[in-house]
Amino acid sequence: MKHRWIAGALAACLLLAGCGEAQEASAGSAQADAAQAVSKELFAMDTYMTVTAYGENGAQAVDAAQEEIERLDALLSTGSSDSEVSALNAAGTAQLSDDSAALVSRALAISESTGGAFDITVYPLMQAWGFADDAYRVPPDSELAALLARVGSGQLDWDEDSGTLTLGEGQAIDFGGIAKGYTSGRIMALFDEYSVESGMVSLGGNVHVYGAKPDGSRWRVGIQDPADSGEIAGVLEVTDCAVITSGGYERCFEQDGTTYHHILDPSTGRPADSGLASVTIVSADGTLADGLSTALFVMGAAQAVEYWRQHADEFDAVLIADDGTILVTAGIADVFSSDRPFETVAQT
Ligand code: ADP
Ligand code: MG
Numbered sequence: 515m516k517h518r519w520i521a522g523a524l525a526a527c528l529l530l531a532g533c534g535e536a537q538e539a540s541a542g543s544a545q546a547d548a549a550q551a552v553s554k555e556l557f558a559m560d561t562y563m564t565v566t567a568y569g570e571n572g573a574q575a576v577d578a579a580q581e582e583i584e585r586l587d588a589l590l591s592t593g594s595s596d597s598e599v600s601a602l603n604a605a606g607t608a609q610l611s612d613d614s615a616a617l618v619s620r621a622l623a624i625s626e627s628t629g630g631a632f633d634i635t636v637y638p639l640m641q642a643w644g645f646a647d648d649a650y651r652v653p654p655d656s657e658l659a660a661l662l663a664r665v666g667s668g669q670l671d672w673d674e675d676s677g678t679l680t681l682g683e684g685q686a687i688d689f690g691g692i693a694k695g696y697t698s699g700r701i702m703a704l705f706d707e708y709s710v711e712s713g714m715v716s717l718g719g720n721v722h723v724y725g726a727k728p729d730g731s732r733w734r735v736g737i738q739d740p741a742d743s744g745e746i747a748g749v750l751e752v753t754d755c756a757v758i759t760s761g762g763y764e765r766c767f768e769q770d771g772t773t774y775h776h777i778l779d780p781s782t783g784r785p786a787d788s789g790l791a792s793v794t795i796v797s798a799d800g801t802l803a804d805g806l807s808t809a810l811f812v813m814g815a816a817q818a819v820e821y822w823r824q825h826a827d828e829f830d831a832v833l834i835a836d837d838g839t840i841l842v843t844a845g846i847a848d849v850f851s852s853d854r855p856f857e858t859v860a861q862t
Contacts, residue, residue, distance in 0.1 A: 551728075552576045558587045559694060561718025565701065568728045569711035578708065579701045579715065586700065589613060590693045592637065592646060592686075599689060603637070607680040615677040617689050617696055617801070618670075624692070624805035625667045628821065632809035633780040635665050635681075637688035643785075645776045650767035652774065658783040665780050695758055695804025698722035702800070719764075722756040722800050732849070740791035740834055747834055748842075748852035756800040760807035761792035779812050788814030791836045796846050797829035806831075815841060819859050826861060 552572035554565050563583065567575040589611060591597045602608040610618065621634045637646070638661045644650040653661075669682030681687065689696075694717045705713045705724040712725035714733060723733040732751040739745035740761050750757055762775035762785065779786040793811040795803040806829060810818035815833050822831055822843050830845040840856035847858040 554580055556580060556583065558583050559591070559697070559717065560593070561694075563718065564716045565713075566715070567705060567708070567710040567713035567724075569709065569713075571708040572710055572713070575705055575708035575710045575713065578704045582700050582704060583697055583717075586613060586693065586697050590617070590689045592688050592690070599687065602679060602681070603686040606685075607678065610677045610679055612677075613696075614689075615674070617692060618672055618679055618687075619674060620696070620801050621689070621692055621805065622667055622670070622672060624802070624809060627825075628806070628809035628813070630666070630780055631812040631817075632691060632805050633665060633667050634687040634689060634691065635667055635670065635685050636778045636780050637686040638664050638684065639778050639780075639783050640688055640690075640776070641686075642783075643774065643776075643778070644767075645765065650769075650774070652769055653783075662783045665783070691808040692801050692805045694718065694720045695722075695756060695800035695802070695807075697800075698756055698758075699800035720756070720758040720800075720804065722758075723752060724754065726753045737794050737832055737834075738792070741838065747840060747854065748832065748850055748856065750794075750796060750832070750846060751849045751851075752796065752846075755796055755798050756803040757794060757796050758800070758803040758807045759792055759794040760811045762786075762811075763791070777808055777811050786812040788812060789836055790814055790818070790833055792834045793818065794832040794834075795829050796831065799828070802828060819843075822859065823861060 551566050551568050554576050556563050565576050565579045589598045592599055594600060598611055598614050624632045640646050642653040642657060642661055664684040669685060671680040698715050698717055698720060701715050702722060702724050712728050714721060714723040721735045727733055732753050735750045735752060735757045736746040737748045737759060739747040740763050760777055762777060766773050766775035775785045777786050790811050793807050795807045797803040810821060810831060815835060818833055826845060830843045833841040840852060840854060841859050842850045842856050843859045844861055
């Protein structure tokens with residue numbers, strides 16, 4: 515019997531992992547051995563999630579993963595007024611927990627290396643467009659110009675030694691572009707701790723797999739067709755890595771025939787309009803994969819390819835353009851399959 519895991523209607527990726535004869539145990543209750551899967555579905559970080567683990571400690575590992583997801587959600591959610599990030603945004607300065615401090619350091623590094631395409635200080639813009647509270651609107655140019663003056667990680671004062679972050683005048687931050695990748699990375703660390711045989715998480719379509727499938731074969735992770743949520747544009751067969759997709763279709767609204775989505779170009783203050791419909795990053799580093807999926811989406815194909823050529827040892831990517839063109843970087847070309855034509859991007 516084959517199971518088909520579907521991570522929810524908003525999922526960017528569908529995990530097509532055939533689970534062999536494995537049985538899905540009800541949350542945390544069943545005894546699991548190497549052949550059994552323990553799986554839990556939950557809603558956190560604004561999205562449907564699935565955590566699955568195989569092996570003797572599978573049930574404990576899945577429970578620990580759920581606790582970790584809920585802990586990080588409470589800490590990092592801009593949507594909750596008692597989160598650490600909301601307290602920071604309200605006060606303008608804070609000494610951060612280890613998790614938030616790690617996220618700030620990674621976010622600043624990704625921002626720097628992507629020339630500001632990724633920037634956690636876009637939050638005032640997210641609010642202006644109504645993405646923070648689902649009160650969607652198109653802000654007037656004058657408002658965007660005023661808000662843009664507040665955007666830029668260069669205005670943050672980050673004291674890494676003490677973990678103290680001080681925001682510039684009128685600034686606010688949002689870990690939405692990397693929080694899920696960081697979380698999936700933390701779950702991989704827990705899987706390690708619990709010595710699970712293999713496992714996977716799907717956080718709203720952001721997939722992170724641990725090891726190979728119990729039968730030794732690679733996990734099959736589907737990449738959603740940005741033009742049709744019911745279709746798969748391609749499948750990646752991978753082990754031990756994050757497969758994280760950013761797409762304009764994930765959260766958007768329409769006004770006067772124009773679609774506005776939630777990935778903002780920090781240089782214009784508007785939804786990125788780079789010609790890319792989705793970017794999937796494959797990397798062992800979940801935080802990096804998440805940050806880069808957002809950043810390369812903002813950059814567009816030409817710059818994204820250039821960036822990959824400079825950092826090919828850190829990640830691979832599948833870029834799907836608005837016109838349906840698929841580009842796959844060389845490192846994953848042999849594990850990517852599609853019934854559509856695609857082009858492999860070579861190192862030089
Ligand atoms: P998703 O959260 O849907 O998986 P992304 O990883 O691309 O998609 O993250 C988008 C989120 O990141 C937005 O909801 C917002 O919170 C934040 N964000 C939007 N634009 C940027 C940007 N240019 N840099 C950093 N974070 C961003
Ligand atoms: Mg993402």
